[in-house]
Amino acid sequence: MQCTEKAPSKESTLALRDTIELLGGKWRICILRNLSFGEMRFKDLQETVIGISPKVLSKELQDLEQNRLITRTVNNTKPVTVSYAITAHAAHTVPVINALLEFGLLHRRKIKST
Amino acid sequence: MQCTEKAPSKESTLALRDTIELLGGKWRICILRNLSFGEMRFKDLQETVIGISPKVLSKELQDLEQNRLITRTVNNTKPVTVSYAITAHAAHTVPVINALLEFGLLHRRKIKST
């Protein structure tokens, strides 16, 4: 669907809310972006997603997996390692996430300069 | 800045967090999208942003105004009306928001069909 609406419909408002629920929160977008560079293990994510606690990371990963945005793979190594990767479906969000990032950088300059 | 990174830098992670803080939460993106169709008054928003309470709407609008994402204009009518409009700066986010919306629609179909 291309968005060609001339006014905000209730339907689109609700759909947008779904997306926000899906990707919203403090961490999920960051996690997805990090995974967009390649698969990572739990510990990698814990280091790269600055400030997240293992409990919260665990929960977020479960949520993302349930929504088919990431995959979880247990590697048969010793000790066991677990790899997380982004799904093809979630890869669609990467350009959007980058756009958000760029807006953030732009915004910082904008606000600072006033 | 075009994002050409090969790995997630701390800097970009933090910048992304800024954006999430800026646009995150349950309501702001919806508000911005609604305003992207043209200026609206408080009451219009209250009706279109389904489920928001006046207190929360008021607070969100203040936050958005402080970040220069919307403008607030008091009209000299009787009784007084107030118009909210998106700034040129925030207009940059509109395509991104629409991309999020479309992803949400896509996602719904994806999840349902499994």
Next chain:
DNA sequence: CTGTATCCAGCAAGATACTG
């Protein structure tokens, strides 16, 4: 119409410690 005041519940999330 455009908000603010008050009161309150629930949950996200932090700290920390612990397990397989």
Next chain:
DNA sequence: CAGTATCTTGCTGGATACAG
């Protein structure tokens, strides 16, 4: 390494009423 358990707090945001 990859999490889970527990305990606690602070804030988001809901309901409702009221004010300029």
